[in-house]
Amino acid sequence: MEEFSKSLQPYKELVGTVASVITIGQFFSGALICRDIYKKKSTDGISAMPFIGGTVIGILVLKYALMLQDKAMFQVNMAAITLNLMYIICYYTYCSNKWEEVYKPALRGIGLVSALSLYIRWEDPSKIEFRYGLIVTILMLLLMGSPLMEIKEILRMKDASSI
Numbered sequence: 001m002e003e004f005s006k007s008l009q010p011y012k013e014l015v016g017t018v019a020s021v022i023t024i025g026q027f028f029s030g031a032l033i034c035r036d037i038y039k040k041k042s043t044d045g046i047s048a049m050p051f052i053g054g055t056v057i058g059i060l061v062l063k064y065a066l067m068l069q070d071k072a073m074f075q076v077n078m079a080a081i082t083l084n085l086m087y088i089i090c091y092y093t094y095c096s097n098k099w100e101e102v103y104k105p106a107l108r109g110i111g112l113v114s115a116l117s118l119y120i121r122w123e124d125p126s127k128i129e130f131r132y133g134l135i136v137t138i139l140m141l142l143l144m145g146s147p148l149m150e151i152k153e154i155l156r157m158k159d160a161s162s163i
Helices: 002-027 029-040 049-068 071-094 098-122 128-157
Strands: none
Touching: 002 029, 002 071, 029 049, 029 071, 049 071, 049 098, 049 128, 071 098, 098 128
């Protein structure tokens, strides 16, 4: 595996750029959800969690990119935050219960960002990169896997439109 890593070293910048472009491209999937919201003029059956969670994770990973001084990671997460904020605005425009659907989850996200910001200041500087990176990775996996929490309801209703 180490030989493979060494053989790719000359292409590090190219691989990073391609990965960044592909990742940013994936962030545009939220536009399809916003299109559906706009057509229905309602957010019924659609959760704001991907947008709010995407913004929160974007902020947390942006902090990690600054820690690592990783330009590509910084650019990707700036794009993620910007796009997710636009998606939240679209969602907010058409949601009926703004407190439950937007404000409450956003406050939880702000609380998580605040708590992890305090953790960064508290943790031993020699261990923070690994530990914070692990925390952020786990949170990202939880966000990506969150639609699976509804799998029982999806199977019962035989409708996967919520995913």
